[in-house]
């Protein structure tokens with residue numbers, strides 16, 4: 001993508017993100033409907049849907065030739081990532097939104113022919129915006145984020161993962177994962193994939209591991225993490241396919257191989 005076009009799209013996206021965040025902050029204490037989706041813990045509120053609708057209508061009117069891949073139904077059923085694609089999670093961390101009224105984010109990745117050009121992750125209640133443009137570095141508000149420390153020692157690692165990895169699960173040997181959390185310095189679970197990726201980019205966590213995430217959970221974070229030298233793959237170390245669900249391992253490159261080879265031991269089928 002041409003840098004001038006990218007700058008123009010970035011400014012527009014940033015304006016919409018801040019505006020959508022302001023609306024959410026205004027409405028968070030007003031009554032809203034909560035529905036369940038695939039199971040009782042999979043929540044969606046009217047604010048998730050209204051926020052996505054806000055982006056969908058704005059994108060359609062200003063950029064009619066751009067595409068939208070998004071969680072709550074206003075996007076398209078894309079079969080390719082050709083062209084300019086906005087990959088949007090209107091509220092990432094809906095459970096936090098409903099139960100805690102904080103620790104959720106608006107996440108927007110903008111991709112050109114499958115390549116991440118722009119990432120925006122807005123922690124709405126903290127009013128903190130993480131952003132990156134390809135080859136232009138990553139920022140937390142206006143402060144440039146430092147490259148990740150590539151001499152990290154495994155014993156000093158703080159890692160984001162949810163508790164399912166430590167319970168019996170279909171993907172990997174839980175005993176190896178229990179060894180992993182004992183070996184590293186600490187584990188954290190924040191409940192928003194987008195924020196957890198932003199924390200990896202900021203260097204306040206050294207990695208994040210999650211099962212079965214969709215493109216909108218990770219599209220922005222991947223762009224931001226890339227800019228500080230972090231890497232994202234599935235748990236086999238392969239590239240993510242944005243058109244389907246993936247397990248995700250995002251981390252400081254210094255520790256990726258050790259985690260895949262020694263702790264993410266796959267279950268035999």
Ligand code: IPD
Pocket residue numbers: 089091092093094095162190191192193194210211212213217
């Ligand atoms: C969820 C959050 C959560 C992750 C789930 C996602 P949502 O997104 O990112 O941290 O563990 O897998 O679905 O549904 O709140 O947008």
Ligand code: CA
Pocket residue numbers: 042043044071094
């Ligand atoms: Ca959801």
Ligand code: CA
Pocket residue numbers: 089091092093193216217
């Ligand atoms: Ca999400």
Ligand code: CA
Pocket residue numbers: 048071089090091092093094
């Ligand atoms: Ca969501």
